[in-house]
Amino acid sequence: MKRLTAALALPVVAAVPLLAAPTTTSAAPVSTATAATMTTATTGGLPTTYRLQGDEGGSKFEGIGADPRSGLFYVSETTGGEIHRGHALRRGTQQWLTGDGTDGRHTARGVTVDGAGRVYVAGGPNGIGTGRPDLWVYSPDGTLLAALRAPADDVFLNDVVIGPDGAAYFTNSNAPQVFRVARGADGWGVELWADATGTVPRADGFNLGGLVVTADRRALVVAQGYTGALWRVDLRSRAVTPVDTGGADLVDADGLVRQGGRLLVVRNFSRSLATLTLSADGRRARLLSQQATDPTRVLTTAASLWGRVLYVDSKFDESVAAPPYEVVTRPVAR
Template structure:
């Protein structure tokens, strides 16, 4: 690109909700502190999380529902009814719009968080496809596809205007990145600290790649002595990169240089409440991670939670 771009930050939202369901009970907590564990609906099968102010939004990989939780009280409600397709990676923009990666549906949806209304839908690909995660920059939304060596780009116009249904582009990945087998390849995505490029994690190899968003050219992010095995959701705060390693039940914490070409792992975060966490977002000074519970057979009554941990 000819100019740098920066990630878009969520703003506090007040929401008039479209669909109400019985609110999940808050976990007991003392002294008015927000609960460390947030109950999600039974059978929900969470995957993505995005935050805005005191609220977190969770997507169901089973039904596509979007659940909104008050992180102060732990209570919540469904704002978007089942779609029959997954809701995986999520991001909220300053206009109160939720960008949703559609998994095996090969699509993306943009929802109004105040009403749950679907504002736009984009069909990127058909099977085999797994549109897994999304990052927002100043002028575009970028989506990963875990089954294909590509990114999908939704350009955002003046004031964040959404493109028409066919107004996206597919960016083939070239250079160092190589697709490996038929399993989950590219997963989480963030912008680099300087905002000039993107970083993705390849789950099945544990490798981080820096991607030129204009050309799709990739290079390996040099992180000596560490492999991000089972890397899932990514979160960048300043120059600190958090990499959720789902089945390892931990978050790797790395410090990157500004260009995102190299980094050093400074530690890991674990918690007894982790049960295959998938993605991560920050709110109220803490990190929130939904437990995917991939090793637990899902049923309509299987309990699901999100866990809060301190950001290192």
């Protein structure tokens, strides 16, 4: 990768009218950033830490998605549902989408970006017992394209990945289910795409979470946090089978990042980062290392951007979160 020393200008995003999902309100994408939050990268390298803007009452973060073409990354806030945006070259970030009810969004979890720069947001428990949306799709300029309810009960949409077909696949942490979101002839829609009830045993707490596409692009590999199991979901047959991990301890598996034939597993409250080899078809994984992460942080999800991996410091271990709020590139304990 060529070393980048010049700052790129972030596009200014203005509030735009609602294009879809008539039951929601208009988006209010960007707050004004101070000079401090727009500091450029230091000469000789990219920032190792990115500062997130939190709320006065405390903020907790979870999901992250990155767009390698633009250098932009997006981070979700569970406390309010705000979406923050940053750039690989800058230490600071901006609040890109407001929360606290904007577009029916009061909390947010997983985030990803597709090849067209569209941003997909998983709502966690946002729709449980409320009738609110379970997920959202936004254009690169912050226009709301869709706010959708998943066709099932007890839906906690946790993480999301773009498949080889261009559709977005969302995991349900409350049931062994994967939902598929795509734009068809009649607009944006969501379907219950794979239901592994009877195959994946449901455990108390968080179940299906982080997911990646396999190297051969024929399956998804999904983490089950409370058991530490990995599951393979065939993209053609939708069959769900266990990944042979050789007994690796992956309890608290949260975010997954695949880099070629290697799989990074962020183990949030276990405060560990597991690295495994992953076969191209996703049927077999073998542990290479377990590294203790910074004991002062609970890292959740991660995303690759320009040759590095960005990890979200959630603040989930704090009853009332306090700044600094950060995304880090050096996760291991020192």
